[in-house]
Amino acid sequence: MQPEQPPPAGRLQRIRERLPLWSVQALLFLDMKNIRYLTGFTGSDGALYIGPDCRVLLVDGRYITQARAEAGGFEVHQYQSKMDGLVDVISRHGRGVIGFEAETMTVATWTALKERLPGLAFLPLRQELEALRAVKDEEEIARIREAAAIAAQAFSAVLERLRPGMTEREIAADLDYAIRRGGAQEVSFPTIVASGANSALPHAWPQDRTVRPGDMLTIDFGAVFEGYHSDETCTFVLGRADAKQERVYQVVKEAHDRAIEAIRAGVACRAIDSAARSWIEGQGFGESFTHGTGHGVGLDVHEYPRLAAQSEAVLEAGMVVTVEPGVYLPGLWGVRIEDLVVVQKDGCAVLSKIPKEFRIIEI
Ligand code: ZN
Numbered sequence: 594m595q596p597e598q599p600p601p602a603g604r605l606q607r608i609r610e611r612l613p614l615w616s617v618q619a620l621l622f623l624d625m626k627n628i629r630y631l632t633g634f635t636g637s638d639g640a641l642y643i644g645p646d647c648r649v650l651l652v653d654g655r656y657i658t659q660a661r662a663e664a665g666g667f668e669v670h671q672y673q674s675k676m677d678g679l680v681d682v683i684s685r686h687g688r689g690v691i692g693f694e695a696e697t698m699t700v701a702t703w704t705a706l707k708e709r710l711p712g713l714a715f716l717p718l719r720q721e722l723e724a725l726r727a728v729k730d731e732e733e734i735a736r737i738r739e740a741a742a743i744a745a746q747a748f749s750a751v752l753e754r755l756r757p758g759m760t761e762r763e764i765a766a767d768l769d770y771a772i773r774r775g776g777a778q779e780v781s782f783p784t785i786v787a788s789g790a791n792s793a794l795p796h797a798w799p800q801d802r803t804v805r806p807g808d809m810l811t812i813d814f815g816a817v818f819e820g821y822h823s824d825e826t827c828t829f830v831l832g833r834a835d836a837k838q839e840r841v842y843q844v845v846k847e848a849h850d851r852a853i854e855a856i857r858a859g860v861a862c863r864a865i866d867s868a869a870r871s872w873i874e875g876q877g878f879g880e881s882f883t884h885g886t887g888h889g890v891g892l893d894v895h896e897y898p899r900l901a902a903q904s905e906a907v908l909e910a911g912m913v914v915t916v917e918p919g920v921y922l923p924g925l926w927g928v929r930i931e932d933l934v935v936v937q938k939d940g941c942a943v944l945s946k947i948p949k950e951f952r953i954i955e956i
């Protein structure tokens with residue numbers, strides 16, 4: 594793997610400055626995305642310990658060469674068992690209260706750490722850490738933009754090859770292959786290709802159902818480029834559309850447009866959800882919009898913040914979020930339209946590429 598630029602030192606600095614605010618003396622990270630964000634290490638297993646005067650990346654023997662190459666400026670500690678490694682490093686450097694990611698550490702690890710390091714206190718941090726990666730810098734945005742471009746190019750090629758009689762599974766496999774061939778590390782998540790009644794399931798798995806004229810076809814897909822994800826959903830009608838299909842599509846499209854229109858720095862995430870949801874409710878489809886309007890995207894495909902009615906978060910310039918309202922009519926079909934945007938001071942810029950106007954695809 595080509596070593597990437599090391600992460601900007603400001604990230605670690607920002608974290609260190611907040612230790613007193615959170616009443617901790619050190620931080621233990623087990624989330625590999627957070628570890629990558631702070632150190633540059635791209636391996637799939639390890640731990641990171643950050644104290645006021647130490648920064649130690651812990652890895653097993655498989656990753657030692659990679660860790661030394663990627664995580665410049667970090668002490669690299671090799672372990673045979675992760676728990677023994679944690680106890681070694683923490684007992685050497687640790688004092689006082691050690692904060693950790695509440696969402697990542699298992700009860701088993703927490704119990705073992707408390708047993709083996711009885712002089713120390715471990716404090717779960719939640720909101721404090723979940724926003725860590727929310728605001729993206731220019732380089733991160735460029736990677737997400739490239740991921741979206743790779744995905745869109747693959748998608749357009751697959752659309753050209755679409756024929757009646759193809760199954761959802763075949764279309765999904767074709768798209769996954771095209772995304773990988775186009776330069777992505779991997780796909781962002783298992784590609785959703787849902788036709789006909791399957792499209793009424795927001796998280797449908799591709800089935801052996803063959804696509805045919807008159808079908809609604811929803812494809813939710815993304816690419817990973819240098820660790821960063823894209824996420825986009827297109828819904829089309831195949832061959833011919835009935836009036837209800839077009840009407841519901843336009844309702845969802847208008848909700849999508851209203852949400853995007855409302856996005857700018859300083860606006861509450863729940864206000865974006867409400868911009869989409871109140872329109873859909875007003876059109877009589879409120880009960881058919883069964884999920885949040887969007888989510889943050891970056892090193893994870895779903896990350897902070899959520900654009901949902903219960904969200905307490907406020908948009909900041911540099912956040913990258915999806916806008917994806919949907920209406921699902923069980924037994925009939927569903928429509929979801931998803932774009933990826935970067936929040937700016939006075940608005941937002943759309944990073945995903947495929948036009949979202951109502952479209953009938955000839956097959
Ligand atoms: Zn999606």
Ligand code: ZN
Pocket residue numbers: 824825888915917931
């Ligand atoms: Zn999404």
